[in-house]
Amino acid sequence: MLEDNGIYKLKRYFALALDPIHVGTGGYRIGRVDNTIVREPATGIPKIPGTTIEGCCRSYAYLKLKEDVKNINIHCAKGKPKSETEQPCGSCEICITFGYTKRDKSMQALALFSDARILFFPVATMIGPVWITCPMVLKDAGMMNFPEPSDNEFIANKNLERLLTEEGGKYILNFGWLILKGNVEEINVNLPKSEEIENILNRIVIVPDELFSTIVNSNLEVRTSIAIDPETGTVEEGALFTYEAIPRGTVFWLDVIYQNPKNFQLNEWNTELIIKTVEDGLKLFEFLGVGGMGSRGFGRLKVIGEFLPFDKYLEALEKRLEILRKKHKNDKIQAICNYLKNIKSEYTNWIEKIEEIINKFCR
Numbered sequence: 001m002l003e004d005n006g007i008y009k010l011k012r013y014f015a016l017a018l019d020p021i022h023v024g025t026g027g028y029r030i031g032r033v034d035n036t037i038v039r040e041p042a043t044g045i046p047k048i049p050g051t052t053i054e055g056c057c058r059s060y061a062y063l064k065l066k067e068d069v070k071n072i073n074i075h076c077a078k079g080k081p082k083s084e085t086e087q088p089c090g091s092c093e094i095c096i097t098f099g100y101t102k103r104d105k106s107m108q109a110l111a112l113f114s115d116a117r118i119l120f121f122p123v124a125t126m127i128g129p130v131w132i133t134c135p136m137v138l139k140d141a142g143m144m145n146f147p148e149p150s151d152n153e154f155i156a157n158k159n160l161e162r163l164l165t166e167e168g169g170k171y172i173l174n175f176g177w178l179i180l181k182g183n184v185e186e187i188n189v190n191l192p193k194s195e196e197i198e199n200i201l202n203r204i205v206i207v208p209d210e211l212f213s214t215i216v217n218s219n220l221e222v223r224t225s226i227a228i229d230p231e232t233g234t235v236e237e238g239a240l241f242t243y244e245a246i247p248r249g250t251v252f253w254l255d256v257i258y259q260n261p262k263n264f265q266l267n268e269w270n271t272e273l274i275i276k277t278v279e280d281g282l283k284l285f286e287f288l289g290v291g292g293m294g295s296r297g298f299g300r301l302k303v304i305g306e307f308l309p310f311d312k313y314l315e316a317l318e319k320r321l322e323i324l325r326k327k328h329k330n331d332k333i334q335a336i337c338n339y340l341k342n343i344k345s346e347y348t349n350w351i352e353k354i355e356e357i358i359n360k361f362c363r
């Protein structure tokens with residue numbers, strides 16, 4: 001937790017691309033690429049917009065809840081009315097966490113998502129893949145105490161020293177087509193423990209801010225594909241197209257701000273319940289992916305972070321049940337009881353605590 005006060009909690013997550021990631025700008029044509037991806041306007045560095053993360057997270061959190069509860073309203077998945085009679089409920093975990101619009105009422109989201117921005121970007125070099133970053137990116141991600149490279153030079157992690165070639169007192173390394181001189185130093189960055197990221201941290205190279213965007217943009221994946229006419233199943237005429245993507249192995253960072261529901265007159269809710277809903281969604285990015293072209297093996301993203309422990313969630317749920325009992329909201333209590341009975345077998349480590357809550361609140 002980065003910040004925690006009565007108004008909101010701020011949590012930072014990291015994410016590793018398990019596939020190339022393509023979040024398109026909507027298909028207009030720039031140069032040789034037909035399907036370009038979203039970029040930061042100031043730097044030209046590709047990113048995944050917060051709205052994309054939020055949209056996927058909502059759908060996946062809905063799927064998770066549906067699996068556990070089974071009778072959740074389908075219009076809560078979108079949060080918008082489809083017709084007079086087909087409306088989101090406005091009172092479930094999904095509506096409260098991600099906001100909703102109904103005929104007579106609407107509410108903003110309690111969870112606010114930042115863009116997912118690139119932290120470490122993989123580049124092929126003569127010593128194998130390295131992951132580049134730069135001082136600006138590290139500072140934005142809240143990292144401190146890292147060495148800063150001189151103009152047009154790199155600083156490689158000390159672990160890479162034995163692999164590098166020396167020339168005139170400096171090491172040299174190519175980043176795609178660009179060759180730079182540089183030095184080695186100990187680079188320590190603070191990330192949550194994760195097996196997948198361990199190897200990446202050993203192969204970090206810091207490049208100057210001015211070169212980061214250039215190296216990233218010249219090392220994106222560009223692929224050519226053909227469009228199939230969905231009606232005939234044959235190749236469309238003139239249907240050869242190219243698209244770009246952020247490569248597999250890229251590491252991103254993103255923040256989620258969790259606003260305190262009590263400040264929105266949602267007294268039965270608490271922040272932990274909002275965090276749990278979002279994190280259930282984020283955990284499914286690893287399997288269901290973000291962005292376009294999912295059917296072409298794109299978009300799976302493993303989110304890494306200090307997720308809310310399950311016992312903290314159960315405590316938060318118990319607090320909600322106590323408030324619901326005081327207000328005699330028996331149908332809501334019943335719904336939570338059904339949910340707890342459904343998930344009991346999935347969480348064998350917590351079965352005693354779950355049964356304790358069931359005995360206390362459920363009939």
Ligand SMILES: [Zn+2]
Nearest residue numbers: 076089092095
């Ligand atoms: Zn709902």
